[in-house]
């Protein structure tokens with residue numbers, strides 16, 4: 217259900233879980249739990265091919281990099 221909603225209207229940014237990794241603001245989709253990143257255009261899905269960087273640190277609580 218959540219993923220269909222994401223395809224139709226975009227991911228549901230979970231603003232309560234936003235954190236900063238040193239380069240960008242990050243959170244997860246409230247519907248499908250996909251990792252999201254905010255760039256100059258706005259929120260989008262984290263791109264595992266292009267987005268990982270040594271300048272990003274893990275989540276302050278969980279240590280996850282996504």
Ligand SMILES: [Zn+2]
Nearest residue numbers: 222227245248
């Ligand atoms: Zn989603």
